[in-house]
Amino acid sequence: MDTGLKGKVVLITGATRNHGKATALAFAAEGANLLICTRKSMDLLRETARLATDRGSKVIAKQCDVTDEGQVNDLLQSGLSEFGRIDVLINNAGWRVHGDVIKLDMEEWQAALDVNVHALFRTCKAVIPGMAERRWGRIINYTGNSFMRGILGPGTLKMATLGFTRAIAQEYGEHNITANCIAPWAITVERNAGHVSSAIPAVRVEGQAIPRRGTIEECASLAVFLASDKAGYITGQNYAVNGGAYFL
Amino acid sequence: METDLKGKNVLVTEVGNPLGRSTALAFAHEGANLVLGSLDDSDSLGAAQQETAALGIKVVAGIYIAASEDSIKQFVQRGLDEFNHIDILVNNMAWSAAQQTFAAMSFDKWQRAIHLGLTRSLFMCRAVLPGMIERSWGRLIQCIGLEGFVGGDPATSAVYGGLIGLTRGMATQYGKYRITANCIGYGGVDGLDNFPGAYSVSRLNDPLTRCGTGQETSSAAIYLASEDAGYITGQCYLVNGGKCFL
Numbered sequence: 097m098d099t100g101l102k103g104k105v106v107l108i109t110g111a112t113r114n115h116g117k118a119t120a121l122a123f124a125a126e127g128a129n130l131l132i133c134t135r136k137s138m139d140l141l142r143e144t145a146r147l148a149t150d151r152g153s154k155v156i157a158k159q160c161d162v163t164d165e166g167q168v169n170d171l172l173q174s175g176l177s178e179f180g181r182i183d184v185l186i187n188n189a190g191w192r193v194h195g196d197v198i199k200l201d202m203e204e205w206q207a208a209l210d211v212n213v214h215a216l217f218r219t220c221k222a223v224i225p226g227m228a229e230r231r232w233g234r235i236i237n238y239t240g241n242s243f244m245r246g247i248l249g250p251g252t253l254k255m256a257t258l259g260f261t262r263a264i265a266q267e268y269g270e271h272n273i274t275a276n277c278i279a280p281w282a283i284t285v286e287r288n289a290g291h292v293s294s295a296i297p298a299v300r301v302e303g304q305a306i307p308r309r310g311t312i313e314e315c316a317s318l319a320v321f322l323a324s325d326k327a328g329y330i331t332g333q334n335y336a337v338n339g340g341a342y343f344l
Numbered sequence: 345m346e347t348d349l350k351g352k353n354v355l356v357t358e359v360g361n362p363l364g365r366s367t368a369l370a371f372a373h374e375g376a377n378l379v380l381g382s383l384d385d386s387d388s389l390g391a392a393q394q395e396t397a398a399l400g401i402k403v404v405a406g407i408y409i410a411a412s413e414d415s416i417k418q419f420v421q422r423g424l425d426e427f428n429h430i431d432i433l434v435n436n437m438a439w440s441a442a443q444q445t446f447a448a449m450s451f452d453k454w455q456r457a458i459h460l461g462l463t464r465s466l467f468m469c470r471a472v473l474p475g476m477i478e479r480s481w482g483r484l485i486q487c488i489g490l491e492g493f494v495g496g497d498p499a500t501s502a503v504y505g506g507l508i509g510l511t512r513g514m515a516t517q518y519g520k521y522r523i524t525a526n527c528i529g530y531g532g533v534d535g536l537d538n539f540p541g542a543y544s545v546s547r548l549n550d551p552l553t554r555c556g557t558g559q560e561t562s563s564a565a566i567y568l569a570s571e572d573a574g575y576i577t578g579q580c581y582l583v584n585g586g587k588c589f590l
Contacts, residue, residue: 165451196517197466197469197470197473197510197513197514197517197518198470198473198474200466200470202413205463205466209458209462209463213458213502213506214451214454214455214458217451217454217498218451220446221446221451224446224447225447228447242509243508243509243512244512245512245516246512246513246515246516246517246578247513247516248509248510248512248513248514248516248517249513250509251509251510251512251513252462252466252506252507252509252510252513253506253509254509255492255505255506255507255508255509255510255512256458256462256502256503256505256506256509257502257505258492258505259491259492259501259502259503259504259505259506260498260501260502260505262491262492262493262494262495262501262505263446263491263495263496263497263498263500263501263502264446264495264498265495266494266495266496267445267446267447267495267498268446332494332495
């Protein structure tokens with residue numbers, strides 16, 4: 097399928113590993129150029145950049161804390177000076193907060209709200225005006241299945257993400273900008289030691305329609321499709337990549 | 345239908361708007377006692393208090409500051425002081441917000457709206473939950489509007505989406521205590537949405553080309569709060585004249 101992504105400029109937040117990295121490499125394989133960032137490990141980000149460059153992409157890799165408006169604007173400026181525009185924005189950076197409603201630590205809640213929700217506002221503010229001017233753009237936000245499974249912290253924040261995505265879809269459809277979400281589930285990913293929380297029920301794939309874990313590449317391919325010219329009539333949606341674990 | 349709500353204690357927020365007011369009245373008609381709250385509108389709060397108390401139930405009313413969890417705790421405490429426990433929370437966040445485009449919205453306004461809608465609701469739920477857990481019975485009802493489903497004002501859309509996620513999370517966490525958590529997704533509510541510029545104003549191509557009356561819109565909260573609705577949790581029931589479908 098010709099995705100029409102050759103030469104397009106794609107901004108991906110949180111691109112050191114897992115979905116962010118796989119998405120970066122999938123766009124690189126389509127001939128897109130990349131602006132990628134991380135809050136933490138520049139070593140890992142440089143590795144993503146190296147692999148994408150090997151696939152023929154031009155890549156800018158920058159440290160950026162998406163909770164800091166100044167840093168987001170600096171990131172955008174780097175992309176604009178090199179590429180002149182941003183065509184696709186992938187909001188992948190995320191931060192989990194877990195706990196019982198009553199015991200939820202409000203500082204952790206605010207921090208998670210900042211990364212998962214307020215950051216979307218900042219990145220969209222940075223890239224949408226240019227997209228609107230050129231009358232072409234794609235916003236893709238990673239959600240997940242937490243709100244389908246009733247996991248309180250991530251479920252709340254990711255449903256907020258979906259609501260916001262629909263508002264962007266509504267407001268910018270006339271500018272030929274689409275906004276969608278990708279909801280991965282039961283995907284094999286690397287996790288930090290100690291990251292697995294007892295608040296999240298273990299993944300059971302036995303009862304799924306496709307009884308195996310999915311790969312990050314299988315999710316990334318959906319991001320590529322949604323960003324393509326062929327997906328121009330899809331907007332405001334939340335597409336699951338979940339082996340049929342649940343149906344929307 | 346027997347709702348078993350007589351003598352139950354119900355906290356309803358934002359009774360200053362028509363939806364909150366009609367919800368409070370509907371519970372009063374069922375014989376429930378009320379704790380009525382509002383962010384700032386003390387005139388309409390007083391009117392709602394008078395109107396509901398006239399039906400022979402006990403009512404306390406108070407205002408709170410959205411930004412402050414302490415203020416919300418104090419407000420809930422007033423209800424607890426009067427009634428000893430709260431059985432049902434109807435957190436009425438459905439309002440027809442002034443529609444602002446993403447292009448025109450400042451970060452400060454966005455952040456404030458998220459706090460006002462989402463974090464405030466979290467505070468309200470945290471304040472009433474311990475008593476519900478202790479008594480092994482409770483109903484948490486979040487009233488939201490259309491924007492979470494169909495877009496619109498970006499902050500409102502995010503808040504309503506977030507409240508659905510919060511509801512599902514609370515449903516999962518507290519089901520074992522016989523506490524249910526549900527949302528009601530309103531749209532086209534008479535007095536709330538039928539003014540020029542309201543996002544969910546009834547349109548000619550809607551299945552029901554009229555606004556929903558107070559009784560029609562508050563009845564869903566009564567049902568979800570009733571004993572018979574004890575197996576319904578984590579859901580969002582739409583009461584919107586068919587403006588959107590799930």
